[in-house]
Amino acid sequence: MDYKELDYAFPVNQLQEMKMAFENGDFLQAAQNIKKSLVGLEHIPLNIAVTGESGSGKSTFINVIRGLGDEDEGSAKTGVVETTVVATRYSHPRLRNVIYWDLPGIGTAHFTPNEYLKLVKFDEFDFFFIIASHRFRDCHIQLAQAINSMGKKFYFVRSKIDADLNACRRLRKSSYNEDQILMEIRSNCIKGLHDGGIMCPRVFLLSCLELEKYDFYLMQKTLENELPSHKRHVFLLTLPNIYFQALESKRDVFRNQIWKHALASAAKALLPIPGLSVDNDIDLLVNTIGEYKEAFGLDQRSLNCLATTFDKDVHDLRSVIRSQLVLKEITYHEVVNFMHRRELTKAALMVTDYAAGAVPLVGSVAAGGVAFGTAYWLLYSLLKDIADDAKRVLSRALENTV
Structure with missing residues (x-):
């Protein structure tokens, strides 16, 4: 030295x-x-809300971002039907002050965004992930607008990208181009949200089965830039070591x-x-x-x-x-x-x-x-x-x- x-x-x-x-x-x-x-x-709280329609992959997202599998102790319950009927908290396995909240599914016939946010105790959360496994619909847009009107940040996650790519790989055997397909999915999501009144939406394309691919790093950098410095510190330390x-x-x-x-x-x-x-x-x-x-x-x-x-x-x-x-x-x-x-x-x-x-x-x-x-x-x-x-x-x- x-x-x-x-x-x-x-x-x-x-x-x-x-x-x-x-x-x-x-x-x-x-x-x-x-x-x-x-x-x-060590005791700075960080409360992250995860919401979306039933079957969109909310619970799996909460598990993988905490470095857990669906069958590990302390993992969020997953399934092909809605498994969350009340807001359920899941602490990070190492930093217990970082909590992911699995919120009830949206998109039912009786869904109203303001009543929903009141039901899940909106003020407890630092920011929201709004997840969809296909296109973002009116219920996602209405919820985002309600969150925005109350002064909180939200981010759109388009999940199960691996399934879309696999389907395209079978259907476009001679013309398959992964980068082009990802661009198409992203553009379609952004256009739909913009047409619904969401200006400059942040959309991240993710696969919970392959978290190291696609937009996970972009999502991390966005949150790193937008979180307050003391919250940013604890968030970065919870990230899975996959890239x-x-x-x-x-x-x-x-x-x-x-x-x-x-x-x-x-x-x-x-x-x-x-x-x-x-x-x-x-x-x-x-x-x-x-x-x-x-x-x-x-x-x-x-x-x-x-x-x-x-x-x-x-x-x-x-x-x-x-x-x-x-x-x-x-x-x-x-x-x-x-x-x-x-x-x-x-x-x-x-x-x-x-x-x-x-x-x-x-x-x-x-x-x-x-x-x-x-x-x-x-x-x-x-x-x-x-x-x-x-x-x-x-x-x-x-x-x-x-």
Whole structure:
């Protein structure tokens, strides 16, 4: 490692945030304030409503976007007939504060959008997915207009695209062109919604059986751009690890939070607690590294799900993981051993020196400064290793897939 790498490890926005955190000139107070903000971030609620006609694939969409199969524990009930008669909540398996709501089907003879929104407690939701498996009809348009009039965002999802393509493949054997067919479906959806009075509708073409294809990434980027920053953070961390862009987005989210976790961990170095053999708050670091591992899908449950999704051997997927810490259970003992490595100590001193040049108070208290540098480089290097391992695992999962 050299100082050029530290220019990359410390983005300018991180250094600016650090300076703001130390405005009162107190290392310990800044660290404790940051620790409180990190705890608060874990409890930011995100409520996502999923609605549409019976049989449009609402429940399957909720399952796959949470990284679950239709038969997994905690999955939404699916079927060829309407299985949802009241709004049903489904928490993300890892971030319990992110909740997908499976709403009752629309399109019945007695459907009225305003009464429907009142019935499902409209105000609880941050935004709506309106799903159709064929064309969008008047009921979808009326619901979107009612949602818009109440100041909430909505997005149209045209589901079961794989079924449409398969049908066209059989019917257009000599002239089949997937890109052209997708363009036709998209244009038809947008025209129908526009003719119904929806200006500039956002329509995403998806297959819940092949979520890594078609418009899922476009949908993610749209929400990333339109959600408030605190909600965007938790949304990105819930994304299934089925395409490389999602892994990059998660890496960026975590990378921008490293200094906060390092500073919170370093606060322990300044507290008068006798008998400590390690300056940092190791439990906090263990939890943070465990969060990295799960978010990037390298825990056993996530690897099993990925293997099932792509019909691969889970042991084959695990075989490409290079980080020894990831392959083990992340415990207090394992993290302490990792921190005692000589190269980490050298890197920690360089980080402390570098950060102190931009935010002098980081280095003004020796114990706190070194503890900060140790935690920062530990998390930075492990995040890099975990993200790289996740890319290798996904590459292996995608081998020989069409």
